[in-house]
Amino acid sequence: MISALTNLYDGLGPVGQFALWSFVKIAALFGAVMTFVAYSVLAERKISAFIQDRVGPNRVALPLIGSIPIIGPFLTNLGVWQPLADGVKSFLKEDFTPSYVRKAYFWIAPAITFIPAFLVLAVIPFGSFLGEQKMVIADLNVGILFTFGIISLGVYGIVLAGYASNSKYPFLGGIRSSAQMISYEISMGLAVIPVFLIVGKLNLGEIILHQAQHGWLIFYAPISFVIFIVSAFAETNRLPFDLPESETELVAGYNTEYSSMKFALFFMGEYTNMIAASAMMVVLFFGGWTLPFGGLDQPAQPAEWLRGLAHIGIFVAKMLVFMVIFIWIRWMLPRFRYDQLMDLGWRRFLPLALINILITAVVLWLRS
Amino acid sequence: MIVERKKLNFWERLYLPAILGGIKVTARHFGRTLFKGKTAGKELSGGYYPEKKWTVAEGYRGAPYLVRDPEGNTKCVSCQLCEFVCPPKAIKITPPGPVMSNADRPNAEKMPKEFEINMLRCIFCGFCQEVCPEESIFLQKDYSLNGLSRSEMIYNKEKLLALGGVNNSPIFKWKQKAEEAKAQGIAP
Numbered sequence: 001m002i003s004a005l006t007n008l009y010d011g012l013g014p015v016g017q018f019a020l021w022s023f024v025k026i027a028a029l030f031g032a033v034m035t036f037v038a039y040s041v042l043a044e045r046k047i048s049a050f051i052q053d054r055v056g057p058n059r060v061a062l063p064l065i066g067s068i069p070i071i072g073p074f075l076t077n078l079g080v081w082q083p084l085a086d087g088v089k090s091f092l093k094e095d096f097t098p099s100y101v102r103k104a105y106f107w108i109a110p111a112i113t114f115i116p117a118f119l120v121l122a123v124i125p126f127g128s129f130l131g132e133q134k135m136v137i138a139d140l141n142v143g144i145l146f147t148f149g150i151i152s153l154g155v156y157g158i159v160l161a162g163y164a165s166n167s168k169y170p171f172l173g174g175i176r177s178s179a180q181m182i183s184y185e186i187s188m189g190l191a192v193i194p195v196f197l198i199v200g201k202l203n204l205g206e207i208i209l210h211q212a213q214h215g216w217l218i219f220y221a222p223i224s225f226v227i228f229i230v231s232a233f234a235e236t237n238r239l240p241f242d243l244p245e246s247e248t249e250l251v252a253g254y255n256t257e258y259s260s261m262k263f264a265l266f267f268m269g270e271y272t273n274m275i276a277a278s279a280m281m282v283v284l285f286f287g288g289w290t291l292p293f294g295g296l297d298q299p300a301q302p303a304e305w306l307r308g309l310a311h312i313g314i315f316v317a318k319m320l321v322f323m324v325i326f327i328w329i330r331w332m333l334p335r336f337r338y339d340q341l342m343d344l345g346w347r348r349f350l351p352l353a354l355i356n357i358l359i360t361a362v363v364l365w366l367r368s
Numbered sequence: 369m370i371v372e373r374k375k376l377n378f379w380e381r382l383y384l385p386a387i388l389g390g391i392k393v394t395a396r397h398f399g400r401t402l403f404k405g406k407t408a409g410k411e412l413s414g415g416y417y418p419e420k421k422w423t424v425a426e427g428y429r430g431a432p433y434l435v436r437d438p439e440g441n442t443k444c445v446s447c448q449l450c451e452f453v454c455p456p457k458a459i460k461i462t463p464p465g466p467v468m469s470n471a472d473r474p475n476a477e478k479m480p481k482e483f484e485i486n487m488l489r490c491i492f493c494g495f496c497q498e499v500c501p502e503e504s505i506f507l508q509k510d511y512s513l514n515g516l517s518r519s520e521m522i523y524n525k526e527k528l529l530a531l532g533g534v535n536n537s538p539i540f541k542w543k544q545k546a547e548e549a550k551a552q553g554i555a556p
Contacts, residue, residue: 051394053407054401054409332387332390332391
């Protein structure tokens with residue numbers, strides 16, 4: 001049986017094997033990210049509850065596990081099963097399409113929001129090697145350009161949703177989001193240029209290896225990091241920049257008319273964007289899957305499974321720290337006014353990013 | 369009133385003090401909830417809803433129920449004022465009609481044949497209680513009314529009386545009339 005499988009595997013040839021492993025990696029990453037999305041929603045609810053002196057979701061219990069003496073109630077109190085209930089709920093809810101919407105765009109908008117969020121993850125190296133497989137789905141030499149290209153597609157979903165809903169609040173949300181995302185896209189793109197000036201390569205894997213040798217880039221380009229993280233908040237429509245949604249002004253912004261799974265797609269898209277942004281920050285500024293001690297800064301050899309797994313663990317841990325920051329900020333800072341948002345984007349960050357590029361370039365020129 | 373806007377200095381305009389202040393406040397609350405288990409619900413009312421029921425204040429307008437007088441008689445006389453005044457038309461009274469055969473005691477021939485309140489329609493405004501000349505309907509303290517179907521949420525006379533209980537008002541509006549009628553020998 002096993003020999004038959006090995007024969008089949010060998011028979012695939014290099015292209016077939018590459019396709020097979022890519023498929024396996026895509027499936028694993030998709031599963032992992034969906035789980036992260038589900039549990040970041042839980043984390044968001046729990047953290048917000050704790051900050052606001054509440055208890056958060058603590059009722060959903062599974063029939064068998066819930067009745068194990070100490071562990072069952074503990075897990076229930078933690079709300080571990082809540083994502084299951086939420087998922088089932090969004091599938092079972094009525095998928096209502098209002099009569100006045102522009103149907104084709106209304107249907108396609110959630111997918112256009114959701115898909116780019118996932119496509120970004122394709123180029124992110126989430127580990128070194130596991131066996132002989134490189135832990136990145138697409139090892140592109142223009143990884144960062146791909147990322148920015150794809151991220152900027154995400155805005156179309158929101159704009160289309162606002163337009164297709166054919167009612168005033170989603171429309172306002174869509175307009176705001178297009179203005180906001182385009183503005184911050186520029187500062188974000190300019191903020192990472194110093195990183196590439198320092199490293200000299202666009203491949204995200206190479207950036208990580210450079211950081212393993214020379215130290216994390218946060219110490220070389222702190223201003224870039226500040227601009228990048230603030231722009232990431234704006235790009236993912238998170239507070240304090242959640243103007244497209246702004247519940248208090250626009251009902252729910254662009255997704256007011258959406259229900260059931262279509263709404264869930266917007267929701268998952270937002271959290272996937274957060275995960276992608278966190279992963280980007282880890283890769284660009286915090287050394288990706290490396291740690292500067294314990295020999296964890298070198299890629300794992302084919303036989304070193306444990307080290308390969310440790311690298312993935314390190315990457316996930318770093319990413320989760322940023323997820324918590326994303327979530328925590330939401331319950332800490334109030335929303336910016338629209339003119340403040342534009343002011344910050346165009347009149348503060350854009351010049352700052354340009355000066356940052358200039359300074360980095362000059363310093364690199366003087367040192368060479 | 370014109371609020372004086374304080375001129376922000378450079379440090380404040382950097383927005384960092386606001387962020388630091390925010391971290392301080394949120395971290396304090398987070399830690400207090402996580403490690404000491406102090407939540408607003410526990411501090412203020414000693415627990416959360418299904419385990420710890422909310423005790424309503426005097427004068428709370430909960431579900432309207434019919435009441436009996438201390439002698440166990442239905443006080444309602446089917447005047448239908450509440451049905452008339454009810455803004456969402458939640459009350460439906462079936463009067464006894466000319467036959468008046470459903471009285472369970474002497475001098476109670478106006479007792480309603482059926483009295484229904486649709487609790488799904490009721491808005492708990494209290495107009496029925498206000499308008500009732502017999503003081504026979506009161507908004508009581510029930511606030512959690514549930515049912516598995518719409519028909520289950522239409523409460524009939526029997527249920528309303530059972531839930532309403534006895535009203536201990538010392539005024540017996542019709543008792544004297546009944547005694548007079550009895551003395552004259554015209555009581556039914």
